[in-house]
Amino acid sequence: MDAFFASVEQLDYPELRGKPVAVGGNRERGVVAAASYEARKYGVRSAMPSKLAAKKCPALIFVKPRFDRYKEISGKIRQIFLEYTDLVEPLSLDEAFLDVTVNHFGLPSATLIAKEIRQRIKNETGLNASAGISYNKFLAKVASDLNKPNGQAVITPEKAPAFLEKLPIEKFYGIGKVTAEKMKSLGIHNGFDLKQYSLTFLTGRFGKSGLHYYQIVRGIHNSEVKPGRIRKSLGVESTFEKDLMNLQAIQEKLKEKILPEFFRRLERSKARGRTLTLKIKYSDFSVHTRSRTSNEPIPIEGMEAMTLDLALQEDIIEPVRLLGVSLSNLCRSGEPGEQLRIRY
Template identity: 55%
Template sequence: MEQEESRKIIHLDMDAFYASVEQRDNPALRGRPVAVGGSRQRGVVAAASYEARQFGVRSAMASSVAKRKCPELIFVKPRFEVYKEVSLQIREIFAEYTPLIEPVSLDEAYLDVTHNLKQLASATQVAQEIRAKILEKTQLTASAGISYNKFLAKLASDYRKPNGQFVIKPAQGLAFVEALMVGQFHGIGHVTAARMNQLGIFTGWDLRQQTETFLRQNFGKAGAYYYAIARARDNRPVVADRVRKSVGSETTFEEDLTTQEELMSGLQPALESVWSYCERTGVLGRTLTVKVKYNDFQLLTRSRTCPAPFTSQAALEQVGREVLSSLWPLPKGIRLLGASLSNLDTMGEDTPGRQLLLPL
């Protein structure tokens, strides 16, 4: 625990990133409810401005549902190339302070600033400077969480959103975790939280009362992770420039998809995410895997491997369409769709691969 508590980890998260970029570039959108996503009838919200969130509009929501919640909602087509350019600007700012940068998506990353390049006294000061530079260079705001491990830093970054930061010190970690509902824990999804509730586990304090054996018996290998985070422990390092075996993205929908048109529209953001990674890194892949979760939580995957790597987004979309067609007719509604690319060709040993999961 002593080694973990000596680390200084920052989780930087851009505020409503896609929507904020659109509002920055189009003054007519400022102060108005904006959804970045597909068509109103069959599309999915990729991101929502804070003005839209006040009406209950959220990412991964069907556009038709979002429109009902907010009749004045303005839909904007995603511009992934622009988001990628801004993300690279932000990444350059991170690199002024530390080489230990672990991107999670275009709009968030973990930074290990235990030994920062500017020799600033505290991680709090580092986070303040980074956020100020991001605002100066991009006219966008970011939120930050600072703590001694990744789990707590991630929790902290949500605590003062938007445009704020929050610190969880080593002496505060345990008390902070025990007061949270388990559904607020990063890494515990809706289904797992419901399962924990059935077992009488509602808060971090409840979770800490369970033995590791009990948690493993009920949640498999993840039980060890739950046992650790209930004690505010997380020894995962910030890992920069990881060579990945695959890259993927997925979207959970608030309303089940039931038509072929809805399926392709729902898969599109994941395919765009994967191809954005390919364009940025020069990494290509030969195997496309489509992940499907039905409304009863049954999981299904279908893969297609090509003799040569995919070289365009159009090629990915064509194979994705063929895979989706093979699922027809649907036995039940679909609540999640994902796409991943594997059998990656790194185009040379020195090409870094990084995780790029867009927050859809």
């Protein structure tokens, strides 16, 4: 979906259309969750501190996120996907992989299917979507960004080698800012540069990820579309308008704001887990976490006391701007508490 959260706000509130909109945060603090294309022209991006966003775009309009509304529309879009294929792997509320090799209508062209789905989304929700079409998930993901907004692109097996050689290294899906900078320090600025390095060299420098980089630059990505993705964690976090100055204020915010919403999400998901984590972000943007793991799923009735106890373990040395609580090592209600291996 194109600028999904911001586009939903512009859809529901016509007075926002054509104007720079940021979902989340305010002029003083917080983080931008999504930015409209009008705001992006000024350099406003998701995950940007809202104070910086306001400086880049003085006319920026901040709106509070309405996740229930975004989930409602996301559900409608998901139903459209499922009319074409059962193989739908959601990545988030606004993005998914679809395998249409075998589809419900027997259509021979993935390009035409993507065009039809995008038109259905527009007709039924009023929102624009973009699509990437290719023979594996990695290339489809890269292609989905090529003709945004409201467009689609195809990377065929014949075109893939030349396309990947020209692709800037930071545009490779799965290569983040830190890894991109490390690669550039090695003289790797695009796919052609990356292709010159051996598997031995890449695994030596980047560990197991080296094999992934070696393969994707050659168009190799064998991950299947998996409709039953296992959720690894569930959590809630919030940035406060005013910093919290002491333990008492932290515990009050946990009890009054963070934990009630955390419990609501927990009940909706029917998930249980064995690791409870408290996240604390200080005014200098440093992040500390405290966690506790149990041999059995942690009972909901014991989570509040456990969270407050985790707060007691932290030496509060700076004002606190954000708190978060999350549950990991998940299992569904009624399932045995089998350990899930999670890499951090």
